Amino acid sequence: MISVSICSPNTDLATAWADLVTRASSNVFMEPAALRVAEATGFADVQMLLAWDDAVTPRRLVGLWALQVKRIASFWPSVLDSRPFNYAFLSTPVIDPAYVDEVMPAMLAAIQHDAELPKLLHLHSFEQETPCYAALQRELTKQGGAQRILDETNRPYATRDEGVKKSGSTRKKLRQDWNRLSALGAVDVVNDRAPVRVTEAFESFLKLEQASWKGARGTALLCDDADAAFVRELVAKLSVEGRASVALLRVDGKAIAAQVLMYSGRTAYTWKTAFDAEYARYSPGMLLVDKVTERLFADPAIESIDSCSYEDGFMAKLWTARRKMVEMLVHVGPGTSAAFALEQARLLGYHEAKRIRNQWRARRASAPPQAKAPLARAS
Numbered sequence: 001m002i003s004v005s006i007c008s009p010n011t012d013l014a015t016a017w018a019d020l021v022t023r024a025s026s027n028v029f030m031e032p033a034a035l036r037v038a039e040a041t042g043f044a045d046v047q048m049l050l051a052w053d054d055a056v057t058p059r060r061l062v063g064l065w066a067l068q069v070k071r072i073a074s075f076w077p078s079v080l081d082s083r084p085f086n087y088a089f090l091s092t093p094v095i096d097p098a099y100v101d102e103v104m105p106a107m108l109a110a111i112q113h114d115a116e117l118p119k120l121l122h123l124h125s126f127e128q129e130t131p132c133y134a135a136l137q138r139e140l141t142k143q144g145g146a147q148r149i150l151d152e153t154n155r156p157y158a159t160r161d162e163g164v165k166k167s168g169s170t171r172k173k174l175r176q177d178w179n180r181l182s183a184l185g186a187v188d189v190v191n192d193r194a195p196v197r198v199t200e201a202f203e204s205f206l207k208l209e210q211a212s213w214k215g216a217r218g219t220a221l222l223c224d225d226a227d228a229a230f231v232r233e234l235v236a237k238l239s240v241e242g243r244a245s246v247a248l249l250r251v252d253g254k255a256i257a258a259q260v261l262m263y264s265g266r267t268a269y270t271w272k273t274a275f276d277a278e279y280a281r282y283s284p285g286m287l288l289v290d291k292v293t294e295r296l297f298a299d300p301a302i303e304s305i306d307s308c309s310y311e312d313g314f315m316a317k318l319w320t321a322r323r324k325m326v327e328m329l330v331h332v333g334p335g336t337s338a339a340f341a342l343e344q345a346r347l348l349g350y351h352e353a354k355r356i357r358n359q360w361r362a363r364r365a366s367a368p369p370q371a372k373a374p375l376a377r378a379s
Contacts, residue, residue: 001054002062002102004110006117009035009046009066016061023096024063025130026265029088033237035066043230044085045069047117049110051095051103063103065093069118072346077339078118080111082126087231089271089308092127104135108143112333120343121330128152128324146336148329148344150351154322156307156315160297163321170317174283174290181282185252189291191245191261198239201246202232205258209274221272238262249275249288257284259292266303268296270315286314293318 013032028034038044051063066084071077082091095103111117127133140147158164165171181187192201206222214220221227238244243264249257257275261268270292275284296302307315311322329347331340 002099002106003052003054004103004106005050005052006110006114007048007050009039009048011048011050013050013061013064017064020061020064020094020096021265023098024094024265025092025097026267027090027092027094028238028243028262028264028267028269029084029090030064030066030094031238031241031243031264033241033243034088034234035084037230037234037237038068038085041226041230041233043226046084047080049093049107051099051106053099062099063093063095063107065095065107067121070122077120077342079120079122079343080118082121082123085230086227087271089125089269090127090306091123091125092130092132095132097131100131100135101138104132105139105142108136108139108332112143118339119332119337120339121332122343122347123326123328123330126326126328128326133326140330143332144334146331146340149326150329150347151327153325154311155325156309156311156313156319157304157321157323158293158297158307158319159304159321160302163319164293164297165318165320174287177283177287181251181279181284181287188250189247189288189295190250191247191292191295193239193242193245195236195239198245199232199236201248201255201258202235202260204248204255205246205260205272205274208255208258208276209272212274212277214274235260247288247292249284249291251279257288259285259288261292261296263302266301267306268302268304269306269308271308286318289315290318 009032017032035046035048039046045068047067047069049063049065049067050061053060053062068081068084070079070081084091093107111121112119178187192198206228209215209220210222212220215223221231235244235246243262245261247259247261248255256279258273259270260272262271263269270289273285273289275288293305296305306323307313307319309315329340329344331337
């Protein structure tokens with residue numbers, strides 16, 4: 001007998017969660033510690049769906065799916081976002097595979113029948129080739145509700161057995177870049193997981209990101225006080241539980257690249273990266289991720305690494321394995337609604353605008369540089 005409860009992240013789940021992640025595929029963005037930070041800081045309105053096996057004593061947690069209630073404006077319909085907070089790059093629920101065919105329908109039924117929850121479900125960064133997605137699709141088809149796939153992508157991924165490039169032009173260039181960088185001074189990579197060191201290293205990351213093109217565009221974390229406060233608390237709390245660290249690539253003790261790492265179950269996540277643009281010719285971000293990958297797989301506790309990145313990011317040059325990801329809009333329950341039509345139109349418009357922007361940037365990047373005007377001759 002499966003029951004589903006809906007609650008805030010303040011529920012004490014330490015023991016039940018620890019047991020669940022030994023049986024299910026992990027998702028660091030569903031870690032209770034991360035969800036509590038999102039709720040406590042007011043960064044997100046998080047609702048947890050907890051699936052329990054009531055046939056055993058004590059009852060056993062067999063599934064957790066944290067969703068964010070979002071509304072872009074007071075006049076717009078509310079939506080359940082499958083990413084529990086902004087900067088969560090994976091939204092697949094954590095479900096014991098032995099129960100997935102029971103849990104997924106029970107979770108959708110809980111959403112459908114809860115008077116407080118929106119019936120629009122925006123799935124984003126959801127793994128497509130998983131038992132969870134297959135069970136979700138079967139139940140949605142059974143319900144007959146409206147759904148629209150908005151995007152499908154391939155995320156770079158690596159496992160201990162496949163996905164890491166061992167040879168080729170990329171590997172050759174990395175060796176050359178490392179040697180050229182080493183000519184500038186003593187080069188090392190540090191990834192100290194002591195919480196106080198993680199906090200210090202995260203500040204180095206924030207400064208590097210702020211000084212990059214993200215800072216110039218206003219998208220760096222330090223550009224928004226609420227974002228900065230949330231991520232600082234997030235990394236601090238996760239580091240106490242051994243779930244976060246920051247790897248630094250240094251030259252003579254100076255950090256020139258930073259990679260924020262998160263950990264859950266047997267998976268590591270390369271969450272955020274930044275580097276000093278003055279060293280861009282040496283590919284410091286790629287060098288750091290390459291060294292971090294090697295060190296992570298030297299740890300028998302790590303079986304896979306999720307890039308948290310797009311398929312055209314630099315990690316695609318390092319790793320050959322891919323995970324199919326899907327974005328879709330779902331009306332939970334039979335039929336459709338005006339709210340579904342409105343949100344669908346908004347999201348389709350957003351994707352079209354994004355496509356046009358990317359085309360413009362690509363054309364601009366490929367355009368030949370304009371010739372400089374000749375210097376005026378001195379009279």
